[in-house]
Amino acid sequence: MTVGPVVIIGAGHAGFQLAMSLRQHGFSERIALLNDEGHLPYQRPPLSKAYLKGTSGPDSLMFRPEKFYSDQKIDLIAGRAVSIDRAARKVLLASGAFLDYGHLVLATGARNRLLDIPNANLDSVRYLRTLDESQSLRDYIAPGQRVIVIGAGFIGLEFAATARAKGAEVDVIELAPRVMARAVTAEISEYFQSRHAAAGIRIHLGVQVTSIESDGSNVTGASLSDGRHIKADLIVVGVGVLPNVELAAEAGLPVAAGIVVDEHLLTADPNISAVGDCALYASPRFGGSLRLESVQNATDHARCVAARLTGDAKPYDGLPWFWSDQGPDKLQMVGLTTGYDRVVMRGDRAQGAFSAFCYKSGQLVGIESVNRAGDHMFGRRLLAANGSITPEQAADTGFDLKSALT
Numbered sequence: 001m002t003v004g005p006v007v008i009i010g011a012g013h014a015g016f017q018l019a020m021s022l023r024q025h026g027f028s029e030r031i032a033l034l035n036d037e038g039h040l041p042y043q044r045p046p047l048s049k050a051y052l053k054g055t056s057g058p059d060s061l062m063f064r065p066e067k068f069y070s071d072q073k074i075d076l077i078a079g080r081a082v083s084i085d086r087a088a089r090k091v092l093l094a095s096g097a098f099l100d101y102g103h104l105v106l107a108t109g110a111r112n113r114l115l116d117i118p119n120a121n122l123d124s125v126r127y128l129r130t131l132d133e134s135q136s137l138r139d140y141i142a143p144g145q146r147v148i149v150i151g152a153g154f155i156g157l158e159f160a161a162t163a164r165a166k167g168a169e170v171d172v173i174e175l176a177p178r179v180m181a182r183a184v185t186a187e188i189s190e191y192f193q194s195r196h197a198a199a200g201i202r203i204h205l206g207v208q209v210t211s212i213e214s215d216g217s218n219v220t221g222a223s224l225s226d227g228r229h230i231k232a233d234l235i236v237v238g239v240g241v242l243p244n245v246e247l248a249a250e251a252g253l254p255v256a257a258g259i260v261v262d263e264h265l266l267t268a269d270p271n272i273s274a275v276g277d278c279a280l281y282a283s284p285r286f287g288g289s290l291r292l293e294s295v296q297n298a299t300d301h302a303r304c305v306a307a308r309l310t311g312d313a314k315p316y317d318g319l320p321w322f323w324s325d326q327g328p329d330k331l332q333m334v335g336l337t338t339g340y341d342r343v344v345m346r347g348d349r350a351q352g353a354f355s356a357f358c359y360k361s362g363q364l365v366g367i368e369s370v371n372r373a374g375d376h377m378f379g380r381r382l383l384a385a386n387g388s389i390t391p392e393q394a395a396d397t398g399f400d401l402k403s404a405l406t
C-alpha cells in the first residue's frame, strides 16, 4: 500500500502521537508535522497542575528532545496551515510555502472560548491552555493576590487549587448550579465543592461575571449577575473550548460540532483524516457521534489512524478515560456517564476515597473515582470488554471486583 507523504496539521498530543506511531508501525515515507506553538511538542496536563505550581523549565514538558525528530525523520515544521487544496493535495502555509501530501491528518485541536464582556481584553485577564499561558500565569500568581476564576470546569478548578496553594485569595464564578456539571455526577461535584471550600476557595454557583472593572490598565474586580462586586487583581477564564474546524470547513469538508469523520476517523475525503479534540467521530461502541476533549482520545485516535495508514484498518473503539488532580485529590473517570439513570456509591466518602458507579438501564456505563485508583483500573478493564457488575455488587466493598474480570 502506498500512502505517499503524510502531513499532520497540529503537533499537540494527537499530532505528535500519530507521527511517532507511524514510525513505530514501520511507515517509511515522509512525515511532516506542522507545529504552530513556538515550542517543541509538549504535554498539556501539567500546565494546570505541576508545571503551574513548580519551578521546572519548559524542557520538562517536552514529549521528546529535538534530536528525536531528526533521528525518526519526522520533519517538524514551524508554521501555520492557512488552506488546503484537496484537488492538488497541497497544504498552504502562512509563510507561502506548500506541503504536498498523500494523506493529510487534521489534528488541529481546540482553542479557548473567549469571554465576551467589557474589559475582557485587559492584560490581567488570562486563559490557560498553552505553555506560554501557563508560564506567564505561574510567574504572576503571588501570596495574597486576589484572583477571580471564571468557570468551575477542569481548568478553573485545577487552577484555583494551585493558586490557593500558592497563597492567593480565590473566588470561583460558575454559571451552572454545581461544579464540573458537564462532566461528572452530582455526588462528585458536591465532594469537590466541599474540598475546595475547606481549602479556603470561595465558590459562587449559578452566577456569571457581567463586567470586569479596571483602573484603566489593570483589573480591579468584577460585577456579578446577582448584583455583587468582587475585588480582584487577576482574572483567569476557563469557560470551555471551541474545536478548530475552520481549515476543514473552508476546504469543503463536512463540519458540525467538530470535523465530521467516520468510524475509521476518515473525513468525506478519502485522503484526509481528523483526530483528537477537533474530530466528531462516529462511534460504533456508543452509537451516534462523539467529540471528546482528552489526552486518551487524542492518543488513541492517533494510534488508530497510524495503524490504518500502515495496512491495519480497524474501526476506532477507544474507551474514554480521563483524570483531574485538584489539590490533594485525584479524580479519575472511565466510560461515558451521559444519560445514566442510577448512581451507586462504593467506598468511604468521609475518608475521601470513593467511587460513583453509573448505570443506564441496569448496565454499568461509567465509573468516577476519587482517590480510588483500583476502582478506576477495574473499570477500564471491565468496560473495555463491555462487562458489567450489578449495582449491589458495586455498592458492596466486600465484593472482590477482580472476580468480575475474566
Ligand SMILES: NC(=O)c1ccc[n+]([C@@H]2O[C@H](COP(=O)([O-])OP(=O)(O)OC[C@H]3O[C@@H](n4cnc5c(N)ncnc54)[C@H](O)[C@@H]3O)[C@@H](O)[C@H]2O)c1
Pocket: 045, 048, 150, 151, 152, 153, 154, 155, 156, 158, 173, 174, 175, 176, 179, 180, 181, 182, 207, 208, 209, 237, 238, 239, 240, 241, 293, 294, 295, 322, 323, 324, 325
Ligand atoms: N484533567 C484534565 O484532563 C483537564 C484539565 C484541564 C483542562 N482540560 C481540558 O481543557 C479544556 C478546557 O477546560 P475548561 O475547564 O475550560 O472547560 P469545561 O467545559 O470543562 O468547563 C467550563 C466551565 O465553565 C462554565 N462556564 C461557561 N460559561 C461560563 C460563564 N460565562 N461564566 C461562568 N462559568 C461559565 C461551564 O458551566 C463549565 O463548568 C477541556 O477540553 C478540558 O477537558 C482537561
